[in-house]
Amino acid sequence: MFKKLIVCLVFFLMMISAVSAVNHNDFTAPDDFKKIREDAYVLYGTLKNADELLSIVEYTEYDWNDYTHNDTEYKYTVFKGENNTFNYTDYKINEVGSFELVESQGNKYIIDFSIIGDDTHLNKTYAHLLEFNRLNNIGPIEK
Template sequence: MIKKISVILIITLFAISVAYAVNVNDLQVPSDFSGKRSDGNYFMPKTYDNPRFIIGEFNDSSPSFKNSSMYEFWSSGEKDIFCFSNRQASDMGAIELIQIDGKKYTVSVLYASTIIDEDYINDSINYLKEFNKLNNITPIKP
C-alpha cells in the first residue's frame, strides 16, 4: 500500500512540475514594458524608448558579468543582480542570469543616458526584482 501511495505521489509531482514548467517565451515582464515587443525577447516601454528590457541567451564566452574594455560590472547589493555601465556612460542598467530548462539567459534593463544616473540604476534593479517576482524566478550566480 505504501509503495502504491509513493508511486501516485511521484506521478502527481511529475505532472505538476510539467504543468508549471516555464518557457522563456511565456515569461511575464513588468507592466511598464507591455507596449512593444521586437524581434526575439526585446521589450520596449509603453510610451518612450528608455529603458529597454532584454532577455537573451547566454553562453560562457559572453562578456556579460566580466569587466572588459567596453563594460564594467559591479554588485548591486541584491543577490546575483549586477549593475553595469559602459565606460562612456551612455549605456547603464542592471543584469542577472537565470536558468530555464537547462538553458541560461541574461535578463537586463538598459538605459541610454549621457551620465551615470543612480535613479536609472535603482530603477533597473527594481524592474529585475519585479520580473523575478512575476515569474517566481531566482537569479543564479554567473
C-alpha cells in the same frame, strides 16, 4: 556542383537555427514594456521614445564573460549587486543597467534591463529586474 554546395549550406544553416531557436514566450515582462522581438521588450517614455530595454539572452559562456568583464578602454564597469545580480555602467554609449543569470525549464538566460543615462538610473533598472523575477517566479542563480 557549386550550386548544390550552396543549397546544402543554406539548408544546414536553417536546420541549426531551427534547432537552436529559443522560446522566450514563457517570460512575462513588467507592465508597460512592449515586445519588439522574441527576446526584447521596450518601455516607452512620455515622448514615445524608448526609455528602457529588457533583453533576454540565451546563456553562453562567451556572452556571460562579455557581460561580466570590466573594460576600461570602452568605459564599461560591472559591479556586483544584491543577491547574485549585477549592475553596469557603459559611459562610452551613456548606458547603465542591471542584469542576472536565471534558469527556467532547464535553460539559462541572461536578463538585462538597460537605460540610457547615468548611474542615478540604476535603481529603476534594478527595480524592474526584481519585478521581472516576481512575475516569472524565478531568481538569479550563481554562475
